[in-house]
Amino acid sequence: MRIEISTETLYSDFVKKVEAISEQTLISCYQCGKCSAGCPMCFAMDLLPSQIIRLAQLGLEDDIAKANTIWICASCITCSVRCPKGVDLARVMEALRLITSRKNIDQVQIPEIPKETIAQLPQVAMVGGFRKLTA
Amino acid sequence: MERIGVFVCHCKLMAYMDTGTVVEAISKKPDVVHAAAYEDLCLAPGLEQVKDTIKNEKLDGVLITSCSPVLHQEVLRQAVTAAGLEAHQMQAVDIRSQNGVKENTERAIEAISSALDKLKASLPPVRTKVPITKKVLVIGGGIAGIRASLDIADGGYEVILVERTHSIGGHMIQYSETFPTLDCPQCIETPLMTDTGQHDNITIYAYSEIEEVTGSIGKFKVKIRRKAAYVDWDKCNGCLMCIEKCPPRVLSEYERYLDMPKRQAHRRAIWVPHAQAVPMRPIIDKDHCLYFTKGKCRVCEQACPSKAIDFTQQESFVEIEVGAIVVASGFDLMPKSAIKEYELDKDILEGIEFERILCPAGPTAGKVIRPSDGREPKTVAFISCCGSRDPEHGVPYCSKVCCMYLVKMALLYMHAVHDGQTFIFYIDIRTTGKGYEEFVQRAVTEDNVLYLRGKVSKIFRDGDKIKVWGADTLTGKRIEMAVDLVVLGMAMLPSEGVKELADKLGIATDEHGFMVELHSKLRPMESSVPGIYLAGCCQGPKDIQDTVAQGGGAASKVLALFAQDEVILEEAAVR
Structure with a gap:
């Protein structure tokens, strides 16, 4: 699959927003991969943290949205502590979560959740989950 | 100075300002009798124009704008003195700047004005031979x-x-051995x-x-x-009999304090760095010498045939x-302890330590063994950019040689341990010297050196092995490997x-x-x-x-x- 890279994607509102919320300069990252090498949650991610910041550098918002990475991130800040370039990746992850949440889209359809699942879930998790994933 | 000429250089590089406005503003200044823009004042035709104008206008002061006075000053000065003026009657001023045309123009006028004041105030320098x-x-x-x-x-x-x-x-x-010719x-x-x-x-x-x-x-x-060497080097003949009898065994600076299992890398309290030292003259390490620390021994003194040992030397x-x-x-290398996520361990070495182990003239005579247990390591991981290109550790620059010496050591290791395997973790491979890229390709294709693209996040001991947490950003996968030995390409410091x-x-x-x-x-x-x-x-x-x-x-x-x-x-x- 080919991706489109243009001045529009590189300097999009999305990129500006990520940088403004996270207070990080995305292009400072030189893709060494040390964040991915040390990430304790990597095993469950479909894209590595370093790949997420690369996608963010290129303004490829949809690819980030498709990956589960930002939701798996535990905000343990191991990546931020070890980054040789001083990029606070945990804050970038948080910014990406905020931007996605603020779209006010129903990510789950509550009526479609099976009754058995609802019965098994703790209430706190359900309320927290719905706040995050619904409009 | 009453007849000052201002020469504004206007080559293509200086296009980002309105030289017309600059010349006009400067020509109104007191004592300026000539102000004009010229193309390429640093070249011979430009310099001829300056010389001619000085003579025709009978100038007694010259101000020249140029891009870098550091480089151009000498040439401009020669032209001015050739036209009969003294060196102090010329000022060169840098008017380059990186802003908008309007701002550049204003700045240039300001810079030239203050240079004019400086020129008028200048006195002949005091010259001494x-x-x-x-x-x-x-x-x-x-x-x-x-x-x-x-x-x-x-x-x-x-x-x-x-x-x-x-x-x-x-x-x-x-x-x-040295790259790329070994x-x-x-x-x-x-x-x-x-x-x-x-x-x-x-x-x-x-x-x-x-x-x-x-x-x-x-x-x-x-x-x-x-x-104070505590040895009279004029009397000493370099026979080194003093060293043979000296009792203490001490970690050697020259061997990068390598602590090998059979103390192969240790030195004595009286020592020379290596067998080919120039001058071949020993020194006594006062901190470990038994005579200096405990007040008795003096074995070296007895062994010396030339009576060169002098404990009273100042x-x-x-x-x-x-x-x-x-x-x-x-240079020196950044200490390994500076990278906290890489554990300090006898089997985690910096570049020069492993050089000593590989060296045929080294403490193990070139036999590749681990410092911890003396066994031959079967897997070795090399880590590039340890501290280099790492502003968070205070070193934003590239240390330039690590790419090459790590692959050289990987290749030498493979030549010494035929059933071994090496991995090089890298961010970028920088091989800009003559024969360097060919050397890397040879290591990869002929000597099975495997490159993995990603910076290592953590290194620690796990029983008999050293665990390395890395990543291969090319496949997008995390890597965990257990190796026998790790070599760090530490940053180069002054x-x-x-x-x-x-x-x-x-x-x-x-x-x-x-x-x-x-x-x-x-x-x-x-x-x-x-x-x-x-x-x-x-x-x-x-x-x-x-x-x-x-x-x-x-x-x-x-x-x-x-x-x-x-x-x-x-x-x-x-x-």
Whole structure:
């Protein structure tokens, strides 16, 4: 699959927003991969943290949205502590979560959740989950 | 000055300002009788125009805008003096700036106006002629200092070479083999070391440091501190019988404090760094000598046939006068402890430690074994950019040689351990020298060196093995591997004490401690002080090839200076 890279994607509102919320300069990252090498949650991610910041550098918002990475991130800040370039990746992850949440889209359809699942879930998790994933 | 001419240089590079407005504004200034824009004032036709105008307009002051006075001043000055003016009757001013046209134009007018004031206030400089003392001091006996010393000595001038340790050779002599040709320094550097030691024009002060430097180009006065070796080097004949009998076993600085299982890398309290030391003279390590610590032993004294041991020796000072100085103070490596996520462990080595283990003339005679248990490591991971390119650890620059020495060591390891496997973790592979890329390709295709693209996040001991957490960003997968040995490509730093040395010499260093050259491209061998030249890694990380070239270059600067009998010093006059 080919991706489109243009001045529009590189300097999009999305990129500006990520940088403004996270207070990080995305292009400072030189893709060494040390964040991915040390990430304790990597095993469950479909894209590595370093790949997420690369996608963010290129303004490829949809690819980030498709990956589960930002939701798996535990905000343990191991990546931020070890980054040789001083990029606070945990804050970038948080910014990406905020931007996605603020779209006010129903990510789950509550009526479609099976009754058995609802019965098994703790209430706190359900309320927290719905706040995050619904409009 | 009543007839001042202003020459505004307007080449394509200066297109970002309105030179017309600049000329108009300046021509209204008092005493300015001529102001015009010219193309390419730095070239011969431009300079001819300046000369003609000075004569025709009978100018008594000249102001020239140029892009970099550091580079152009000399040429402009020659043109002005050729037209009959004195050097102080000319000012060059840099009006380049990177902003908008309007702002640039305003800035240029401002800069020229203040330069006009400076020009009017300038007095003829006080000139003194200083005869050149045709001797040179070379600081540092590594390969840069050796090359510079030999070239100057071969040119017929006296060289005083000061080395901090008790043998010349520097870091190079510690290496196993050198890239990309794989010749061993014990073969290729020792002839130069011996030549330096035996050259009629070279005096080596080993185990000595620079105490004080005064004076200026042509006549520096230097005080050298000769540290107490507790051995009279004039009486000593280098037989080394003293060492054989000395009881203590101590970790050796020369072996990078490697602690090998059978104490192969240990030295005695009286010691020489290695079998090819120049000068071949031992020193007594006061902190470990039994006589100095416990008051008895003196075995070396009894063993010495020349009666050279002198426990009462004090440090002494030598004062010399030289016309020029070459600084070749070299580099150190960032300590492993600086990277906290990489554990400190006997089997996690820095580059020079592993060089010693690979070295046929090293403590294990080239047999590759682990420091922890003496076993042959079957898997070795090499980690690039440990501290380098890492602003968070204070080193934003690339150390330049790690890519090459890590792959060289991987290849040498594979040649020594045929059933072994090596991995090199890298971010970028930088192989810009002659034959370097071919060397890497050879290691990959012929010697099974596997490159993995990603910076390592954590290294720690796990039982018998060393665990490495890395990533391969090309596949997007995390890597966890257990290896027998890890080698870190630590960042290159200027050698210890470089700031103090620079202060004594009065030369500038950058924020990392590397000595600053006068111009990074065009005057790389000259320091900020006339008569003091730079060679090798004291100026910035570089490989042996570049270091030797710069050593030779610094020598040519000294020889060019010594081809003259006196130097004219100019000092700004004060009203």
